Amino acid sequence: xxDTPVADALAAFRASASPWLALPFFTDGQADAVAARxxxxxxxxxxxxxxxxxxxxxxxxxxxxxVQAVILGQDPYPTPGDANGLAFSFVGSGRxxxxxxxxxxxxxxxxxxxxDLSAWAxxxxxxxxxxxxxxxxxxxxxxxxxxxxxxxxxxxxxxxRSEPAVFLLWGTQAxxxxxxIDASRHGVFESGHPSPLNRARDFPGSDPFGRANRxxxxxxxxxxxxxxx
Numbered sequence: 001x002x003d004t005p006v007a008d009a010l011a012a013f014r015a016s017a018s019p020w021l022a023l024p025f026f027t028d029g030q031a032d033a034v035a036a037r038x039x040x041x042x043x044x045x046x047x048x049x050x051x052x053x054x055x056x057x058x059x060x061x062x063x064x065x066x067v068q069a070v071i072l073g074q075d076p077y078p079t080p081g082d083a084n085g086l087a088f089s090f091v092g093s094g095r096x097x098x099x100x101x102x103x104x105x106x107x108x109x110x111x112x113x114x115x116d117l118s119a120w121a122x123x124x125x126x127x128x129x130x131x132x133x134x135x136x137x138x139x140x141x142x143x144x145x146x147x148x149x150x151x152x153x154x155x156x157x158x159x160x161r162s163e164p165a166v167f168l169l170w171g172t173q174a175x176x177x178x179x180x181i182d183a184s185r186h187g188v189f190e191s192g193h194p195s196p197l198n199r200a201r202d203f204p205g206s207d208p209f210g211r212a213n214r215x216x217x218x219x220x221x222x223x224x225x226x227x228x229x
Contacts, residue, residue: 005042006035006133009052019064023157025150034146038133047136050076050083057085058128059154061121067158068124068221069166069212072151072174075131078139086127090115102194104228107209113229123224128154130173155180164219166212170194170203187215 002008010031014021025031042048050057073087082092090100096115104111121127130151135141158165159181167186169175171193181188189211192202213223 003043004035004039005052006038006048006055007032009055010035012053013056013060016060018059020059020154020157023150023153025153030146030149037145038142041135041142046141047080048133048142049078049080049136050085050133054083054085055132058087058121058126058132061086061118062124062126064157064161066124067126067161067165068216069168069224070126070128070155070158071120071168072155072170072177073127073129074171074173075129075134075140075143078134078137078141080136083134084116084118085132086117086121087129088115089117089121089127098196099194102196102203106194106204106207107226107228109226109228113227116228119228120224120226125224126154126158152177152180159186164216164221166215168208168212170208171198187212187219189215 014026020026038048071087076083076085077090077092077097079092082090084091088100088103090096096111100115101111104115117127128151131142131145131147132150133142133147155167155177165186167181167188169178169188169190175190178188178190189208191206191208192198192200194203209226216223
């Protein structure tokens with residue numbers, strides 16, 4: 001591994017010529033500043049997750065032109081091997097996280113099929129965290145490192161397109177971004193967070209995936225197959 005793995009990952013993403021690179025985050029130095037800050041933590045001995053080649057995976061897997069739906073998470077799972085750069089997606093060998101179990105139950109997906117949400121991303125579901133990195137065993141460690149500007153700009157970019165999309169906003173942090181979305185042209189479906197720590201229990205039964213697909217069909221877009229496996 002080089003001395004600047006996150007900066008190297010950023011350089012590799014820039015070489016991809018992704019349309020997301022037009023966001024101010026990538027053009028005005030914000031991305032470089034965040035990468036330098038995370039690389040400094042790595043140099044200090046912190047174990048940063050996910051692997052560098054997965055940090056920008058959500059944007060690489062779902063180009064702006066392909067976005068049909070947006071799901072926002074907080075940050076990657078802080079256990080090594082669990083995260084693959086997509087919000088809520090789980091590729092670890094242990095039990096599925098409780099929040100993901102609740103999500104899959106609403107999606108009508110068999111938990112036995114696993115928790116890798118790559119199939120959603122390939123269908124145009126942007127699975128974007130508020131922070132693209134985290135430190136092992138330190139959930140939320142990088143939430144104030146500057147990544148949030150990227151999430152805000154990505155949401156605004158999808159909202160600014162002429163093509164309609166649906167936004168599934170779960171929990172206080174995600175719902176705060178509803179202000180960035182033109183609800184006259186896009187579907188916005190809010191609910192509580194799927195975490196069992198959500199005492200209101202207002203995620204189960206909210207039918208986010210059924211509501212999203214009905215909206216997409218009504219607006220001339222193809223529905224998403226939310227079942228895994």
